[in-house]
Amino acid sequence: MKPFRFLAIAAAAALMATPALAIDISGAGATFPYPVYAKWAEAYKKETGNGLNYQSIGSGGGIKQIQAKTVTFGATDAPLKGEQLEKDGLVQFPMVMGGIVPVVNIEGVEPGKLVLDGPTLGKIFLGEIKTWDDAAIKKLNSGLTLPSTAIAIVHRSDGSGTTFNFTNYLSKVSPEWKDKVGSATAVEWPTGLGGKGNEGVANYVAQTKGAIGYVEYAYAKQNKLSHAALVNKDGKTVQPVTASFQAAAKNADWSSTPGFGVILTDEPGAESWPITAATFILIHKQPQDPAAATEALKFFAWAYKGGAQMAETLDYIPMPEKVVADVQKVWAKDIKGADGKALYSLSN
Amino acid sequence: MTDLSLQAPSGLSAAAEARASKLRSFRIKDGAFRNITLASALLVLAILGGVILALVIGSALAFSTFGFDFFVTQAWNPVTEKFGALSPIYGTLVTSLIAMLIAVPLGLGIAIFLTELCPPVLRRPIGVAIELLAGIPSIIYGIWGLFVFAPLLQETVQPFLISVFGHVPVLSTLFAGPPYGIGIMTAGFILAIMVLPFITSISRDVFETVPPVLKEAAYGVGCTRWEVVRQIVIPFTRVGLVGGVMLGLGRALGETMAVTFVIGNAHKISGSILAPGTTISASIANEFTEAVGDLYTSSLIALGLILFIITFIVLSIARLMLMRLDKKAGV
Numbered sequence: 001m002k003p004f005r006f007l008a009i010a011a012a013a014a015l016m017a018t019p020a021l022a023i024d025i026s027g028a029g030a031t032f033p034y035p036v037y038a039k040w041a042e043a044y045k046k047e048t049g050n051g052l053n054y055q056s057i058g059s060g061g062g063i064k065q066i067q068a069k070t071v072t073f074g075a076t077d078a079p080l081k082g083e084q085l086e087k088d089g090l091v092q093f094p095m096v097m098g099g100i101v102p103v104v105n106i107e108g109v110e111p112g113k114l115v116l117d118g119p120t121l122g123k124i125f126l127g128e129i130k131t132w133d134d135a136a137i138k139k140l141n142s143g144l145t146l147p148s149t150a151i152a153i154v155h156r157s158d159g160s161g162t163t164f165n166f167t168n169y170l171s172k173v174s175p176e177w178k179d180k181v182g183s184a185t186a187v188e189w190p191t192g193l194g195g196k197g198n199e200g201v202a203n204y205v206a207q208t209k210g211a212i213g214y215v216e217y218a219y220a221k222q223n224k225l226s227h228a229a230l231v232n233k234d235g236k237t238v239q240p241v242t243a244s245f246q247a248a249a250k251n252a253d254w255s256s257t258p259g260f261g262v263i264l265t266d267e268p269g270a271e272s273w274p275i276t277a278a279t280f281i282l283i284h285k286q287p288q289d290p291a292a293a294t295e296a297l298k299f300f301a302w303a304y305k306g307g308a309q310m311a312e313t314l315d316y317i318p319m320p321e322k323v324v325a326d327v328q329k330v331w332a333k334d335i336k337g338a339d340g341k342a343l344y345s346l347s348n
Numbered sequence: 349m350t351d352l353s354l355q356a357p358s359g360l361s362a363a364a365e366a367r368a369s370k371l372r373s374f375r376i377k378d379g380a381f382r383n384i385t386l387a388s389a390l391l392v393l394a395i396l397g398g399v400i401l402a403l404v405i406g407s408a409l410a411f412s413t414f415g416f417d418f419f420v421t422q423a424w425n426p427v428t429e430k431f432g433a434l435s436p437i438y439g440t441l442v443t444s445l446i447a448m449l450i451a452v453p454l455g456l457g458i459a460i461f462l463t464e465l466c467p468p469v470l471r472r473p474i475g476v477a478i479e480l481l482a483g484i485p486s487i488i489y490g491i492w493g494l495f496v497f498a499p500l501l502q503e504t505v506q507p508f509l510i511s512v513f514g515h516v517p518v519l520s521t522l523f524a525g526p527p528y529g530i531g532i533m534t535a536g537f538i539l540a541i542m543v544l545p546f547i548t549s550i551s552r553d554v555f556e557t558v559p560p561v562l563k564e565a566a567y568g569v570g571c572t573r574w575e576v577v578r579q580i581v582i583p584f585t586r587v588g589l590v591g592g593v594m595l596g597l598g599r600a601l602g603e604t605m606a607v608t609f610v611i612g613n614a615h616k617i618s619g620s621i622l623a624p625g626t627t628i629s630a631s632i633a634n635e636f637t638e639a640v641g642d643l644y645t646s647s648l649i650a651l652g653l654i655l656f657i658i659t660f661i662v663l664s665i666a667r668l669m670l671m672r673l674d675k676k677a678g679v
Contacts, residue, residue, distance in 0.1 A: 031637075057637060058637030058638040059638060059640075060637065060638045060639055060640045061637060061638075063640075078640075150526055152526065152528065157608070157613030157626075157630075157634045157635075158634040158635060158637065158638060159426070159634075159635050159637065159638025159639060159640070160638055161638075181427065182427035182428070183427070184426050184427045184640070185426070185638045185640055186426040186635055186638065186639075187425070187426060187427050188423065188424060188425035188426070188427065188428075188615065189614065192614065192624075193528060193530065193612045193613070193614060193624045194612060194613030194614055194624065194626075194634070195613070196608055196609065196613065196634060200494075200609070203494060203495070204530070207498070207499055207502070207529060208502075208528060208529070
């Protein structure tokens with residue numbers, strides 16, 4: 001009996017001791033930023049001893065959890081509207097960005113050589129353009145020899161922020177798409193195959209001749225998929241690269257949108273990639289646990305500052321500095337403890 | 349007669365007293381054992397009841413919004429929030445049907461070979477291999493299906509089917525369309541492989557219960573192997589066989605991950621089994637995490653309830669069939 005008693009005491013002591021040693025920040029939500037949040041969390045833990053427990057349960061789940069106050073922060077790909085934030089007493093801000101890239105599998109077409117514009121992309125996904133040698137595609141690609149292969153549409157089968165931003169773009173550039181399908185994390189696709197997750201779509205596209213799909217930039221790059229260039233709002237043809245994603249973010253009107261809820265599709269600017277997306281954090285204005293919220297804000301400030309490079313190695317795009325400064329002003333102004341004192345001060 | 353020692357009147361010897369207390373403790377232990385097992389059994393009922401209740405409450409919104417239309421509409425539009433369960437129901441039933449069409453004859457064949465015809469050297473390796481198939485996690489089947497099996501079908505089987513049946517009426521619709529590699533048929537094939545071990549090992553086990561004397565008698569009057577299997581083995585074991593098949597069907601109906609990978613996840617009913625479709629469990633797995641809005645979530649839970657009911661109906665039919673078989677056989 002004795003050793004057991006000793007063990008029990010030791011275990012109890014250990015249990016009581018842990019909370020005093022480190023604070024764990026809890027968050028839940030979007031799956032898209034999960035890899036970068038995980039990487040930041042690991043580096044942050046090494047530096048400060050404070051851990052981050054992030055559950056990538058999906059944006060919808062993240063919103064529900066923060067509304068129920070079971071987590072310190074929620075994360076969502078589709079930004080909440082101003083009045084919704086007001087109603088729930090939440091502050092919303094963008095954390096990191098990514099690009100969404102159309103990927104294709106056409107014999108004889110090299111990566112980045114195929115050019116598409118919004119209306120044509122819309123018609124392809126509506127199933128109206130059925131083969132790759134269609135006149136509308138030919139017109140944009142005079143230098144390419146396009147086969148008569150049938151176009152196979154590949155889309156996400158699971159609800160996803162990627163789909164939200166992609167369909168949001170199509171709705172902006174194709175009135176017919178807006179009318180018939182619309183934009184949401186999941187839509188009623190007129191045609192095509194559904195792949196689960198970015199990897200599912202990437203795989204179907206890689207396997208199916210004549211396929212076109214859309215994935216996060218990181219997946220297109222890592223799987224060496226053949227991407228298409230897009231014609232942006234200014235009529236310029238752009239390639240999906242970090243610079244063009246950042247250009248889109250720079251040209252966006254962040255400050256006058258409530259909760260920084262800018263959807264970075266079809267942004268103006270000669271350099272702008274037309275389907276860029278930010279992912280957002282939600283935190284209560286008056287957090288139930290001010291100590292945890294303070295820690296969370298410290299973590300986010302650290303990530304904005306020291307995490308940019310880590311984000312880039314994973315093919316995410318850091319937020320422009322001006323946006324970060326504006327976000328931190330909002331923290332200092334709006335997020336308060338029970339005593340009405342700000343939890344974040346701009347000096348640190 | 350009750351045991352005298354149980355009454356344990358005072359004045360008996362110490363030995364008898366000890367014996368009485370021992371017996372009392374046995375009685376208490378036995379009672380406790382009975383209650384614990386009873387509680388375990390009741391727990392199952394409570395869990396089942398809880399699940400049904402949760403599904404009914406969760407799906408109430410969907411059913412009150414769409415009514416009976418939910419069962420007969422094909423639309424699944426998260427943007428306008430119009431949901432109908434017809435295409436997942438269709439996909440679930442068709443993939444399971446394909447799986448059973450393949451797995452039942454194949455499984456029975458393997459079981460007959462193993463019990464009646466197999467040389468003893470091969471019996472164990474084949475038996476163990478079949479049982480190992482059952483131990484493979486479904487996600488592995490999904491990944492294998494997507495990366496290995498689907499491309500193989502796309503390049504070989506599907507073009508063959510399209511070219512052979514392309515001009516035959518009815519069959520041309522069944523095997524129409526571009527060979528994607530993934531779709532209803534691929535999902536059915538994967539399911540067939542997944543349920544095969546259940547059907548095989550149960551059939552093998554029940555075949556082994558056939559008394560040798562029956563088989564020997566049949567051989568003795570000059571029956572061929574086929575006649576012995578057909579007239580003696582299968583009739584003798586039919587209850588167990590139907591049980592095994594139903595167990596397999598149960599798994600095929602509810603299988604999620606492997607199907608999600610290879611079915612193509614399109615909320616559409618297509619005449620062709622080469623076309624992409626979806627099943628109830630695949631839809632739930634795909635969409636639940638990012639289902640925004642109460643009606644969307646409720647519709648997915650309603651799908652879960654429908655799957656529950658389908659499984660229940662299947663099991664009831666199996667019971668009914670067994671009862672009729674028994675009556676016919678006059679048992």
